[in-house]
Amino acid sequence: SQTIHQWPATLVQPVGSPLSLECTVEGTSNPNLYWYRQAAGRGLQLLFYSIGIDQISSEVPQNLSASRPQDRQFILSSKKLLLSDSGFYLCAWSGQGSRTDTQYFGPGTRLTVL
């Protein structure tokens, strides 16, 4: 079966510091990968998605970037964090083939920027 991991689970960082959040998927190959941000426990905002190792699309212009160094690894980064980067970051995957429309989420990373 497939599993998705995110770390760290929680992170407190000062304004202006760098960021690296990691997401890995097990039990599948060539997944589509996604980064979402959730503010105030409500709506899900898609930040980046990747349909292949060299294909990353950005949905919202911002202070963040994403990379996919391996097939099942997705990283969210920032060079200098802003207060507004605080939130709950969720990674998700979907499979190749006919059911690419169903996404499965990781446990999330709670980021607090002070």
Place this chain on the structure above:
Amino acid sequence: GQQLNQSPQSMFIQEGEDVSMNCTSSSIFNTWLWYKQDPGEGPVLLIALYKAGELTSNGRLTAQFGITRKDSFLNISASIPSDVGIYFCAVPNSGGSNYKLTFGKGTLLTVNP
């Protein structure tokens, strides 16, 4: 872009009561998904619907794919405290890409024991 109207935004109910929530859109979809997010965790897929008129159950949860393909409903029977959380509906983006989902804004459910 496409939008989903999810209602109600929040619900406060007593344990044992039944719950109904829905999502509507002006667009037609071939898939409706329902997720639940427990506090502090990632959303978990509850039910996936792939056919208009389809009625699918998962324990005390029942979801229906509206016959017009523009809406979907989720019902929870005999609610219990662990039903607390945010419930999201979602549909695949139209316009060529199945890679992305559009989510409703969520229904926050509180169950009083």
